[in-house]
Amino acid sequence: MINSSPLLRMEGVSKRYGGVRALEKASLEIWPGRIHCILGENGAGKSTLIKLIAGVVAPDEGHILLDGKAVSFASPAAANEAGIVCIFQELSLIPDLSVADNIMISDPPTRAGMIDRKQQRICAEEALAQAGAEDIHPLALVKDLPLSRRQMVEIAKALARKPRILILDEATSALTAADVTKIFAVLKRLRSDGMALLYISHRMHEIAELADECTVFRNGQKIETYKAGSKTNTEVVELMIGREYKNVFPPKPVKKSDTKLPTLQIINLSWTDRLRDISLSVQRGEIIGLGGLDGQGQRDLLLALFGVLRGCSGQVLIDGAAVKINSPTMAKSENIGMALIPEDRKTEGLMLPMSVRDNLSFAALHRISKGGIVDSAREQKLTQEMINLLAIKTANVDLAVGSLSGGNQQKVVIAKWLMNKPRIILLNDPTRGIDVGTKQELYVLLRKLADEGAAIIFYSTDYDELIGCCDRVLVLYDGKVTRELVGAEITERVLIASALNIDMEKVVHA
Amino acid sequence: MNAILDSQIFRLLRRFDPAVTTAFGCILLLLVVGGTYSSNFLSPEYLLQQLKVASFLGIIATGMMMIILLGQIDLSVPWVVTVGAMMSCAVVGHGTVGAILAIPFGILCGVAIGLVNGFGVAYLRIPSMIITLATNAVAQGLMVVYTGGFSPQDSASPAMRYLATGFVIPGLPNSVVCWAIVGALAVFLLTRTTFGRAIYGIGNRERAAYLSGINTRRIVMTAFGISGGLAALGGVLLAGYASKAAQSMGDAYLLPAIAAVVLGGTSILGGRGSYLGTVAGVMLITLLQSILSVMQMPEFGRQIIYGVVIIAMLLLYGREKLQR
């Protein structure tokens, strides 16, 4: 099928969250009867792009044109009305309703004002069959299904809406290989029926199989749109990585021989099906990176170490002595001295309406108090030290921390833990959504802390950071450590290849 | 130096929470209205009498405030108040030892119920509204069994009467002194101790407080214990004031206590609010009640006006943020 005009066109669309630009003057054309793949690293702006098209958030500037007419969707429901249906990464299924209820949630067949369950079930079964998921019973409750089945329900739900534009955001991430094959057949059939598909995936071979055209995003900007097959994998990876932050990292020290006892050692740590037999050790002064695609167990590993997860098996040794850490309270205690910079500073790191001072001293209250009474003078002194150390820009310490910029908020989160003088520092993607300048300051700070004797585990979704900051990098895939890279081995190509769990040689020589 | 000066100005400004200012404004308005209605209303004796009435509510509302700061609610207040009153009176009957132990025993009973609430909320993660309703029912059941369903015959000890109606400081009723002490302790606890910091932290974002290594469960349980103890202390004082305990004497304190805290600018979602606001809320409620009774407003009118005033004030500054 040949069409002369795109079904959907975005022109100069931008979106900011607070001070951070998630998408900057992006343009995109989506044509009927084609599969358009979007590529980019974590945080490149892909999710924001989809949310804009699907009506979850509204753009700050620019236009979205559907059939040549400007549209603005007030809600996902409005976008659905217009024929745009999105399969989100965070599932939009309602756990306590049945599969059939969920598939037909937006527009169920009714008779005399009541939902016609028989008809609904027939429609749901059709949709499930269309998605190749006949094995799912339409009356099962969604919350009782395993993740991969839920994902199939999500796909069936999208198909039941008979969309003109179907957006799949990492829709295959939880699927089995057999499911993926079925879904691909479905997607190709939909393409030949004239549907426009937008496909977001990290998996290169999926893109190679499906794509008609590809667009690469990086740092919220569109880099290039090209015809599928016109570039080698290597070239695509180069496009995704970019060359922006060169030489912003402090030099790494020459590695001394490890004769001392490791500060932190983990042996065969497992937790549910998310962490499988993880072993690692960190020396004083060492920065260990955790790499891999998002959601391969890195966060769970940090939480497990910090005493948040229940039912972990395996051993944790601090300075060679086995410890059982059951709570963050225990993790931060004097003899363990652990600190966790959490993933989401707004809900896990800070109390936004409280003052900078209150936030800074919150994790170190025992250090600034005697008998439970806060020593204001000492608090003032220590918080001021931290503000100076991290160069936190705040007019005064009584301001609500929520009024600071993202970068300064993140500095407060880190400072509040440094006040405790931790020996082991766990960082969960600490540079997400902060500006380049602040990032650079953090890199220097991390190295300084390491030089002063801290053992650091650093999870980042930004490969550049892993390369620039870390002495060693462990790559996780599906809850397992699949590769350990040391020193000069840590390169972009190897990191990406092992993250995607594809053979490195193929990428290098592709 | 400049920074320190700035900081002090800021702290001063923060005291003038618009909600607290509004509440005090309303108090002035009520005084003016009352004064024009009857000149008696502004006499020192009458105002002192109001302060005395307010002190019971003030003590109970102090406990409620801690719970609301945590983002929870304590609906067991009515029968904890009654338990405090009845149990202290009950002990009085047992000779000198009983007379000495009366006040602490009444308070301890309240603490015990509060700790059950706290355990349910903190460790069993039962919504506070539900568990406190349940303990309220159990407390009621216990008291009904104990009294046989009638007003108990025990009377308050002289010490309880003295605490509620006597004068240590000439001219200032002891119950007001009690409230002042409880209030001062509460302010100290909330602003100067790690416990107070933790309460605000948990109320704002329990998840972040937990990840900061705060033992959130212990803090929550302790706060409920304090709230129970203060409600029972309120009951002890009320029993001393009336010389005896009575069935459902606490019913009249639940809604006013919550209203006083919320009208004083403490967010019902937790984490935000000052004790000064609660003081304002308590006075506001007490004056409102007093004016309505001076005007001989029947009970139904008071109930309606309460409800309307609370909804109106909440709509002014207690709304949730819009999503998206």
Add this chain to the structure above:
Amino acid sequence: MKDWRFWFAEQRGTFMAIAIFLMMFVIYISNHPAGFNANIVQTASNKGVLLAFVAMAQALVVITSGIDLSIGMIFTLTNCLASWLVTGSPLQVAIGVVVVLFVGALCGAINGAVVIYGRLQPIVATIATGAIYYGIALALRPTPGGTVDEILADALTGKLFGFIPASLVALLVVVLVVWIPFSRSVTGRAAYAVGSSEQAAFMSGVPIKRAKFITYTLAGLLAGIGGLFLTFFTYTGEAAYASGNAYTLFSIASVVLGGVSLMGGRGSAIGAIFGALAFRTIGDLLFVFDFDPLWQPLFQGVVLLLAVSLSAFGLLRIRNRLEWFG
């Protein structure tokens, strides 16, 4: 798996409530000095039905993960109103019934509006509206009194064909006319969706506000029906504060016993009805065992405390402690 198994799994809470009720009822009847007869069933059902209506009302709101602490006061208010209006000529009685039910629904709608459009927390908002409703009830009936059409009252509280309690039939009719259509409507399903996951419901384009508003309104209506029946049983209206509060409390207890999740999204009003009947029977059990009736409030309180504590077993399954914080 067979279809019925899924259906059974979905309604497990309801079946549990039915089982608890039957067990309690059998114990009650088999120990009753007078044995099983129509009069005992009639008395039991008349007492149980009142709470059943209020529990249904509470269940609706709880399904959307809200709470209505004014429900007992709506019940009291409509009782007082009915003691004025449901009397006189048949036409006047009919109009009276309609007005009483309308006022019940209106109270519910006000709650809904305050919670949804005023964006206030349901707990505080409904405590405050509860005070207003109680005030109005007190204005209507400063002292207990009033009257009600006795023919209608006796018909609805007596026996059909000499052995079927009429109040039970009335309850059944309400279930068929109000609950069943609601639960199978698009709005009803939206109410479940909102209670289960408001975020996912929003993403799926479910009419959140409409669902909540209609639910609160229907809850008011059901509480109004309860208030009407209270008038039929007592022939008077009384603005009893303690009784109104007790009904609010018992409605929550019944909902919990009836397998409706307080987190929303799960359970049914039918479960709540059986929860209410079971709760009433538990209270009455003490009588047949010759316990002092004074123990009844304590017994009910303890049962409630245990019932709410049972939900804590779910905590054992949580592997990530951050889930404690929702």
